[in-house]
Amino acid sequence: MKATVNLEEAKKTFRMVVAEVKENNWQPQSIHKELIKNIILGSHLTYRYILMTAALAKYINPVINPLTLQAGSSLPGAYDARSVCHKVIVPLEREILDGKLGASNEPFLNKPARFKELSINNAVRRGRDQETLSQTLTVLSNLNTSTEIKQVFNDIIYYVLQRRNNNSNSYYTNNTHRSPEKILSIIQKFLSKSFEGQVAVLVTAASLKMIFEKTLKIPTLKVHPINQSGASSKEILDIDIYDRDEWVLSVEVKDKIFTATDVEHAVKKIIRSGQNKLLFVMGPRAMCEKSFLLQMEEEWLQECVFLNFIDIFDLVKMSLMFTSEMDMSIFLLSIDKFAQLARVKDGVMNYFDECVL
Numbered sequence: 001m002k003a004t005v006n007l008e009e010a011k012k013t014f015r016m017v018v019a020e021v022k023e024n025n026w027q028p029q030s031i032h033k034e035l036i037k038n039i040i041l042g043s044h045l046t047y048r049y050i051l052m053t054a055a056l057a058k059y060i061n062p063v064i065n066p067l068t069l070q071a072g073s074s075l076p077g078a079y080d081a082r083s084v085c086h087k088v089i090v091p092l093e094r095e096i097l098d099g100k101l102g103a104s105n106e107p108f109l110n111k112p113a114r115f116k117e118l119s120i121n122n123a124v125r126r127g128r129d130q131e132t133l134s135q136t137l138t139v140l141s142n143l144n145t146s147t148e149i150k151q152v153f154n155d156i157i158y159y160v161l162q163r164r165n166n167n168s169n170s171y172y173t174n175n176t177h178r179s180p181e182k183i184l185s186i187i188q189k190f191l192s193k194s195f196e197g198q199v200a201v202l203v204t205a206a207s208l209k210m211i212f213e214k215t216l217k218i219p220t221l222k223v224h225p226i227n228q229s230g231a232s233s234k235e236i237l238d239i240d241i242y243d244r245d246e247w248v249l250s251v252e253v254k255d256k257i258f259t260a261t262d263v264e265h266a267v268k269k270i271i272r273s274g275q276n277k278l279l280f281v282m283g284p285r286a287m288c289e290k291s292f293l294l295q296m297e298e299e300w301l302q303e304c305v306f307l308n309f310i311d312i313f314d315l316v317k318m319s320l321m322f323t324s325e326m327d328m329s330i331f332l333l334s335i336d337k338f339a340q341l342a343r344v345k346d347g348v349m350n351y352f353d354e355c356v357l
Contacts, residue, residue: 002071003064003079005057010088013059018096021157028158030151032142035135040101040159043225043343044132049107050118051136052160053085055153058143065117066140069108073116082108100163164346164353178328180320186332187316189355191284198226198344200255200283200312201238202352205342206334207312207319208241208251214322216243223338236273237266247275253312255283263296267305280309332356 020026030036039051054066057079065077072078085108093101107113112133115122118140124133143149191199205223212219220242224235239251250273252266263280270278282288293309300307323331339349 003061003077005060005064005079005084007084007087010056010060010084011092014056014088014092015096017154017157021154021161026154026158028155030148030155032139032152033155035139036152036155037159039132039135039139040156041163041346042128042132043345044112044129045102045104045343046107046110046112047132047136048101048160049085049089049104050081050113051139052101052153052156053081053089053108054140055143055149055156056089057081057084058149059153062146062149066143067119067137068117069113070116075117078117082113085113097160100160164349178325180317180328183320183328183331184316186355188313190335190352191312193351194255194283194285195345195348195351196226197253197255197283198342198348200281201226201253201342202335202338202344202348203312203316204251204253204281205239205338206331207315208239209334209338210319210323210327210331212241212248216241216248218244219248220244221338223341225343236269236275237278247273249277249279250275251279251281253281253283254286255312256285257287260292260296263300263307267300267307270305276304277306278308280307281312281315282309283312 028036036051040048042048050069054064057064058066061079063077064079065073065075068075068078069081070078071080086106089101090105090107093099094103104110112122112124112129118133118137120134120137122133124130139152143152187203191203193199201223205221209219209221212221222235222240222242224238224240226238237250237252239253241248241251250270254262266280267278270276288309297307297309319331320328335352336349339352
């Protein structure tokens with residue numbers, strides 16, 4: 001017989017714990033507080049919801065097996081985690097947590113939540129996603145006493161409250177952000193930090209969006225998860241641009257010193273995809289001699305590959321030339337949108353908010 005969770009009691013408990021953490025200056029106490037911090041402040045949205053859902057369910061009904069995701073699991077204590085998440089956590093997150101968990105409408109429809117239970121053998125990308133799954137398993141495997149359950153759930157709420165407000169980007173459309181000078185100033189400050197190249201990718205994507213929305217009929221910019229192993233078979237480079245379903249251009253972004261080998265690696269990806277055009281965007285830290293860049297362009301042109309290098313600031317300025325004054329603030333909103341697609345760390349966008357404000 002499956003275990004059940006009283007949804008009304010879950011809602012009441014959720015509200016109570018959020019108020020307790022806010023009002024009593026709660027400080028993390030569980031033995032796995034660092035793992036909880038990594039999961040909640042990390043980039044993987046679905047595991048944040050899985051962790052919170054399991055901890056809340058266990059809080060309400062100790063019989064619950066927090067490793068199960070579906071009532072059809074053969075493990076004892078299996079329950080319907082999707083219902084708890086979609087009927088309790090999703091609406092209350094928006095109401096009292098400002099969407100800070102991720103503001104997803106149906107997070108349990110995402111692949112990591114479609115297994116019957118959590119297991120280290122679940123299919124996930126290698127690298128960061130695999131690590132997050134392992135951390136989630138560790139936390140949820142150690143909910144043995146009422147004290148441990150309470151500490152874990154309170155810690156989860158604590159770290160959710162530390163997250164950037166998912167609904168806080170309305171100030172990007174501020175009237176003061178409607179001049180090229182202001183946008184350039186913000187972007188220059190933003191690019192002063194690299195965050196392992198993540199900033200340069202976001203700025204590049206926003207710049208290309210402003211250009212291609214004026215030149216293509218139905219543009220689609222695919223910004224792939226940054227610094228993550230196990231790339232999708234449909235991914236060519238950091239940014240792939242399409243008009244409807246037709247490939248237009250792929251873009252490699254480097255914000256560090258690079259070599260001819262790095263260029264060759266990107267070009268070979270283009271060739272394997274059956275294409276022949278590559279835009280290579282260089283961030284502030286990608287210092288290269290102009291003669292080297294010209295040599296690379298000429299060498300690959302002889303191989304029928306059209307390679308073009310461009311400085312990121314030149315790309316930003318070019319994009320602003322395609323942008324009306326009324327649309328200037330869209331540039332900033334685009335960075336926020338692409339940050340979600342590329343699953344960048346919260347620290348990147350917290351810094352972006354500092355630059356905008």
